[in-house]
Every structure is written in structure tokens, then in C-alpha cells.
Amino acid sequence: MDDAASEATKFRFRRREGGEPGWARGLLGRIRGLHMRRRWRWLTYAALALLAALLLFWLLFARGLPDAKSLLDYEPPLPTVVRDIAGEPIYSFARERRVQLQYSDFPPVLINAYLSAEDKTFFSHHGLDFPGLFRAAAQGIMSGQTPRGTSTITQQVAKNLLVGNEVSYSRKLKEAILAWRMESVLTKQQILELYLNQIFLGRNAYGVQAAARAYYDKDVADLTLPEAAYLAILPKGPANYRPEVHMERALERRNWVLGEMLKNGFINRAQHDAAVREPLGTVQQRGSGYSNVGGYYIEEIRRRLIAEFGESAEDGPNSVYAGGLWVRSPISPFMQDHAARALREGLLRYDSGKGWSGPIAKVDVDRWQSELAVSNIDVDYADWTVAVVLSKSGTSAEIGLRDGSTSTLSRSLAMLVDRRTGQPTFDSLKPGDIIAVKPEGNGYALRNIPGVSGGMMIEDVHTGRVYAMQGGFDARLSSYNRVTQAMRQPGSTIKPFVYASALDNGMTPATIIVDGPFCVWQGGNLGQKCFRNFSGGGGGAQTMRWGIEQSRNLMTVRTASQTGMERVVRTIKNMGIGDYQPYLAFALGAGETTVERMVNAYAMLANHGRQLTPKVMDYVQDRSGKVIWPLNWRPCQDCNRADWDGKPMPRFPQAGRPVMNPMTAYQMVHITEGVIQRGTATSLRDLDRPLFGKTGTTNGPTNVWFVGGSPDIVAGVYLGYDQPRNMGGYAQGGTLAAPIWKAAMAPILKDMPKTPFVAPTGVRMVRIDRRSGRRVYGGWPSDDPRSAIIWEAFKPETEPRISMRRDELAERAKEDSRTGGNARRDVSRDFAGEQGGIY
Secondary structure (H helix, E strand, O other), X not given: OHHHHHXXXXXXXXXXOOOOOHHHHHHHHHHHHHHHOXXXXXXXHHHHHHHHHHXXXXXXXXXXXXXXXXXXXXXXXXOEEEEOOOXXXXXXXXXXXXXXXXXXXXXXXXXXXXXHHHOOOOOOOOOOOHHHHHHHHHXXXXXXOOOOOOOOHHHHHHHHHHHOOOOOHHHHHHHHHHHHHHHHHOOHHHHHHHHHHHOEOOOOEEOHHHHHHHHHOOOHHHOOHHHHHHHHHHHHOHHHHOOOOOHHHHHHHHHHHHHHHHHOOOOOHHHHHHHHOOOOOOOOOOOOOOOOOOHHHHHHHHHHHHHHHOOOHHHOOOOOOOEOOEEEOOOOHHHHHHHHHHHHHHHHHHHOOOXXXXXOEEOOHXXXXXXHHHHOOOOOOOOOEEEEEEEEOOOEEEEEEOOOOEEEEEHXXXXXXXXXXXXXXXXXXXXXXXXXXEEEOOEEEEEOOOXXXXXXXXXXXXXXXEEEXXXXXXXXXXXXXXXXXXXXXXXXXXXXXXXXXXXXXXXXXXXXXXXXXXXXXXXXXXXEEEEOOOOOOOOEEEEHHHHHHOOOHHHHHHHHHHHOHHHXXXXXXXXXXXXXXXXXXXXXXXXXXXXXXXXXXXXXXXXXXXXXXXXXXXXXXXXXXXXXXXXXXXXXXXXXXXOOOOOOOOOOOOOOOEOOOHHHHHHHHXXXXXXXXXXXXXXXXXXXXXXXXXXXXXXOOOEEEEEEEOOOEEEEEEXXXXXXXXXXXXXXXXXXXXXXXXXXXXXXXXXXXXXXXXXXXXXXXXXXXXXXXXXXXXXOOOOOOOOOEEEEEEOOOOOOOOEEOHHHHHHHHHHHHHOOOOOOOOHHHHOOOOOOOOO
């Protein structure tokens, strides 16, 4: 029986050759039967068609769309803001003016205004307003145009951030798909926050906070009901509701929003009626709102930020124009203002009487307004401005101003001499010339932009922080920065570093050096080279100090030759001035360097020879406040405590490695104090405080300099033409550069304590005779700058061993009394100013 059952089972599952099992054959038969029925066949076709349509829809519209989840981490482009030394914002690098706020920062009146104007069912739909979509689509089909204005706030966010602004049905479909997805990923508050921070509202304002500032000069929290309603009409087209052009249209649309707010129950009738009666109340379009301080300084910050982080969003998350960086800078508006004013007035003073240097630029008269607006040319000096010559008659010229208005320039107020032709400037004016003018009477008077230029920088001795930087007359006329970009010969300002090398190699401030003829053989091709002093001649055997104070070229090259130019150029390189070949001409400033490098080198002298790096940025924070530059930045713990905790105060270790023997650096500072007291920069002596420095003039003369400062700050001034040429025989560092330095630094130093230069450990202060360099025991220095006895700084075991006897001092005193204290006439009286140069 078991065998029979087994056989039956085998039979039940046996297949026919080439066929199916019986149960499968029956199922297929039933399906074929249904398929033969028409309705089942059409249902199958419809299902397949639907699947194909869905696949085609996905391929055409949904495939490749951005992931809505990316908006969870979305960060809108934000401007980079620069803060000054006190932490106050002074400038913004922005292509889109925007301030990012959180949802909780938006006042309810503003939210309700935008909901009423744009999407009153925002909090109830799932990203799409289907009745509105169908209605708009029908209207579009009937009119034959693509429907507009049918997007919900969610769709607008999808369009602005993910899809783009193409006007088409396909974009609308993509926008709808993304809006649906976004509602599943983001909360309503997050979507509205994105919208209110991103939307463009005119006047280069992106987001409602920037718009509130642009149109009402207030924050969103301070907006009134009618003001919020006006901002709510702007997303549909800011240009359509510009208050300067379309005031009535703007009022009508604003009142429509107020009416919608009343219908939606956001305001009552009394609020509505009061708001409708209010004028639009917008302010005139204005600039960024930041003070116009330090154009060259700000541009230098921009260059360095771009080099470090990139310019646009494609360059990374911390780019200058999209990253929302916060830059803390050491710029001091007070010092910057004085530096800029002093340099400008010095340039004008030198240039006065030399005639008109020509137009600033030229534009097409037919398009003068637009071309002048996009040129960014302007003058930020006193009440000067720029204008375009539009036409000219015999007695006056019509000029166009930046605000689009016109005025007149009379012939009598344009009578400078054109330095190019020698003719009256009025005759040289041509339509299209951009010129500098100043208000005078009922019109304007012509002014001249100096042909000469220059630069000035102020640096902290202890940290290298740059407090001020003025790289020319006006950054909006030329962005070329003469502080950091112009390579110029430093002239005699290089000499302290030549003598510093000598001090490191056996000489002392009292070493006697011959101020006499000095020639060197340069080889068969070049022959013999003989050096000379600025005024020719020589002073005989003199101390090193006297040679520096009087800037004697012959003493300098003789010292460099005895020390070895290899050692001299090594010292110059270590101080960051330049990398020169070991030729004697470089000891007189024949090499090229920048104002920035020279000021930093002098700051290192005052810093006891420790290395400094000029800093125009203290640190950089990203949009969330994290410090991202410099990489090794660390906060100072407990530096901002409200009260003292009884523990030692935080102390920062000295920064920078030693690049010069600190005793050598102090010796050179001590010697160059004599330049102020009785040398080539005595015009600074009446500042009545410890100062050191050195003047400089190069061959021609083509460049004039002064670099120096106090124990805390060092400043440097350079004047010269961008295409170097002779400045005139009277042009010297002591007569041109030093007065500019004084004009800038006098108000800056006025309230600073008069601290002396502190000698480092090991320096020995010894009384010596100033003229002979011999040690003195029988007298004491006085406050008179020309005192015969002075304190001199020596390294251990280098002070003079031979002293002057009392009878010699008495004889010297008698001699001085007979000749007015000038028995051996100081050569400084033979020079009006700087005695350097390359000859």
C-alpha cells in the first residue's frame, strides 16, 4: 500500500515533456481567459501606461533634483565684516547685502504681512496650493502664457535655492516636487526662516533685515505695521515699487497688503485704517552705512583674505564674499585719520605751484552718468568731489556731478597752469574729462590731484599690529598701495642696519671712522668707483655716532667695506628688508624695498631685535564665531574677567625669534635718537619725547623717507612718483618726509606716556665726549642736545679705555665759549635735511 501511495504521489508532480505542471497550466488558462475579456485587457494596458508615464515623469522632472535635506545645512551667502581695534564694524565686503536672522528674531507683524501678501495658507498646506495651481494653470492655458505668481512660500524657497528662475511649466513641476519634499524634511518655521533671509527686496538687500536697513534705516524688530506691509510687497518685483519712481503704485500695493491682513484677522479695523493713512516713509538710498576709513588698509585686508580663503562661494565655505566672516583688525580710526590727512596735505604741499596734472579719467559724454557711477572714481578729501566736463563755452563749463545734477565751472576758477602744455587749464578741458572740483560760490572751482604720491604706515613695536596704512592720495583714484606694493630705494634709512652689522663685528658707537675719499676697484669693465657725500667733501675722522646722525655716505661705505658686505646684506636680509647682492651701493640704499618692510625693520630695532610680522588682521572668525585664522590662535583665559581673582595676571610670552643681538639693536636705537636731537631730523625735536629715526633720500632725488618712532609705535613715510623721476634738488627726507611724519604723529603721541627706551640686560651706559668718543669721568651729560658729554651704550668690555683729562675738558669748554659751542662745526648745520643718497 505504501508503494502504491508513493507511485500516486510521483504521478501527481510529473510534468509532460515540454509542458507545465497541471496546477500552473490551470492558472495560465484562467489568466488567458481573463485577458480575452476586453475590460481586463484595457486595465492591463492602462497600468502599464501609468507605470511608463511615471517613469518618464521621473526621468524628465524628478531625476537629478537636489536633495531637500541639503536645506537643513543651507547657509546663505553672507558678507564679510571688518572690525576695528575697538571691535566696531567699519567695512563690509558684500555683493549681496544680507543679515541672517533666526525665526524667533522676526516680529509677528512682519511674518503676518508676508503671509498675507504671498501665501495666507502657508501653515495649513503641504507645500502646494492645489486650488490656486489649477486655477492659475487654467488661466495660463486660456491666455497662452506661462502662469506667474502661483507659487507658495515653500515653492519660492525651492525656486530661489534649488531650481532657478527659468519661466516654464517644467520649472514649475520641479518646483512643486521639491516643495512637497521640503515640507517632509523642514518645519514651517525653518522654511519661513530660509525665505525671509534669502528673498531679494531691491537696493541690493537680500532678506528682510537688510531691507529694513536699506528702506527704513532700522532693524526688523523696530518696524511699524505700514513699514512691514511695504516690505511685504517687494518680492513680486522691487523695481515696480521703488519709492523714488513709483510712489503711488507702492502705496496702493502696500494698502492692499494691509487689507489682506485685515481679512485674515491679523489686524483689526482701527489698526488698518491708521496704517493706510501713513505715508510710505522710506529713506533715501544710501551706501553701506559704514564709515569710510582706511581705503588702502581695507583693500590690503581684502587681498590677504582672498589669498587665504578665496573670493566666492565656489572657492569654499569661508570665502570673502559669501562666507560671512568676521575679521578683527588692529586698524585705529584715530591714527588712520591723522596718517591719511598728514600724507595728503604733504602731497598737496609739495605739488602746489607745479600746475594741473591733467584729468583723472575720461568718459563718454552721452553716457556720463552711468559710466561715472560704475567707475567708482571719487575723492574723499575735505569737500572735494569729482565731476565730468559736459560742455564748454568761452567763460564757463557745464559739469555733471555724481548725483546726476549739473553745475558750472567758471573760467576764473580753473586758471591753474597745465603742466603738460603750459597753457591755462580751462583751455585744456575737454568734454568727457573727469576732474576734481570743490564747491565755491554758486558753482565749483577746479582742484588738482597731486602727481606725486607716497605712503605711510604705523606699527606697534611689541606685536607688529598695523594701526594705520595710507598708500596714496585716495584709494578710489588708485588702488595701488605704495606701502605694500611699491618697491623703492630706501636711501639712507638703510644705514642703521649697515652700522648694526659693524657693531656686531667689533665696532662701537665711539669707533673713529674717516669721513674722507673712498674708492673701490670694480674690475676691468667697470673701473674704479668713488663715493661722495651729499654735499661733497669730508669731515675727517669722526665717531660712528656722528656719521649716522649726519648721514655721511663716505663713512657708511667705509664701514661696510671694513665689516664685509656679505655680513651687511645678511643683516639686512635677517631684518626682512630685502635680499641683496654684496655690493657697496646697497649700503647706501640702492636696493629696493617697501614702506611696510622698512617700518617693520625699525620696529624690530625698537623691539630689541626680535622678529615681527606686520599684522593687518588679528584673527578671523567664521559665521558661527569659530576662529579659523591664524591656525594656532588660542584665547587668553581669564583676560576678560570682571574682577581680579587674586592670581597673577595672564602674561603672553615674547613672540618672534631674535634676528639681531638685543644689545646691538638698542645701541642703534640709542644712536638714532641723536638723529632727532642734533642730526638730520631736528624738526621733530620739539615733540619733546624719546624718539628715534632716520631720514633717507635717494639719487636724483627720486625718493624721500623718514622712518622712526617711540618705544611703543614706529611709523614710516615715503614720497615719490609712481614712475620715479627727479623731485627737485630741495627734496630731502628731512624737509619733506619728516614734517609729514610730525603732522601725523604729534596728535597720536600727545596723550601717550613719555616712556624712555629701555636697555636690555648687559648694556653698559658710559659717559663719553660726543666728538672724540673718549670716556669722560669729570663731567655729566646735560639736557642740551649739543652737550659735549653724552651717555653712550656699549656692550660689555667694549667701552673706551682712554679717558679725557679735566684740563682737556676745561680747554674744550673755553674753546666752545669762544665759538658759540661750535669749535668743530657740526656738519649738520651744513645740511638743510637729509644727507643720504646714491652717487
